Amino acid sequence: MIGIRIGAALAAAWLLAPLLLTATPAGAAGEDPAWAQVRLGTQGPAQVIGTYSNGCIAGAEQLPPEGPGYQIIRLSRNRNWGHPTLVATLQDLGRRAQAAGLPPLLIADMGQPRGGPITDHAAHENGLDADIWLRLDLPLLARDQRETLKPEYITGAWTDYIPRGALSPQQAQLIRLAATEPRVERIFIHPAIKRELCAMNWDDRSWLNRVRPWTGHNEHLHIRIGCPAGSPECREQDPAPPGDGCGADLMSWFPMRQPRPSKSTKPYVPPPLPAACHAVLNAPPVVAGQ
Template identity: 50%
Template structure:
């Protein structure tokens, strides 16, 4: 199986989520371990309770099982929390695990965004749990390690503290009337970074707010074929 990747270029709810986890939802500097389940083998125990308690990935060859919103992953890889051109946010969620192809893509995109688009670096949000599966809160997708959230906020020049990673807020890119981007914060750099992600052959689609898609269509120059990968979706404005 050749992995096809979905890159969610926001930190918001992915596809459909009953209780979305947003970029503005703060994490915990000292997260508490979940209590053991009284009856983990009970077939009525929700899958999300089981998957949330799996701390390491499984020691198996990498295999995607199921679909984006109903599945899991064996042999996931952890995204390092720091790189020269990236930093991982909201560490308390323990959702920086994914398919090795996706992890490699994120590292490659971080370098390309910095080198070709002049971007300071990317902030990586939710990828998936160590063994994928449904999460206790937030995304309905992100279950098989093939989609990732990228903040539209440029990476600060300094190494973020644990407290900053948990409490720093992402920047809203859309005007209050929701009809267009906020020109004070949405720049040509954003267009270049999203284009760089779309030009990756393994990226299948990128979800952004409709106002952001409108701005991309207005500002893109030259070959515009990459815009077909960028899909407007509710939320996805951070």
């Protein structure tokens, strides 16, 4: 009932108010500039709409620029927004990392104030994804110093191996801490890093099930939480296969081969967003500071 009332309110705002922003044709990477132009989230309770790669979020919260055990990098991108559950998960992870003696975590992109298509990502659209760099060698920095930081690449984007010592015990511990956060459903990491984790001795290996191999994650881990309560229009992902994921499904990634460039001349056209996202894009903004 709550979800229906919120959806109706958003729809009414869309129909009665003048359209301030209009979604524009997506570019080559699928991004839509209209969503990036919005600087604040919407008023009202949090509502996740659609999927991780085709959705949006109403009532998103902004993760503070720094807190116990973490600091956000590249704040100028305004991508430190997400569902309140994601915000709480990252804050809890920061505190656990601090208690474990790790340096401040470098939180990179979460989502835009209202989600939607986002440059440089195939997901991060509905407020349930966040990236954390694997770099763990920095103290708490001033905000302007975090704008130009460079990541630490553990391995090549399409290579099958990790140089000896490239993945440190602290980095492995960070991945384990993230995977044991109760609300985390997935962690995406480079296949060679997953293989390295599988080769380590762990008293409990159950958390490895949440760590899934995926290309393009050779300098960060991609955290994903599940659909939160109160968001009936959120679309769940398929459950992970049983087991620790260290068997045939992992080894199917090797040898890794960079795909050949597509010969198609047609630009990529993403699927249309859920209808409710049009109302989210144009809903009244939350009052800054609240």
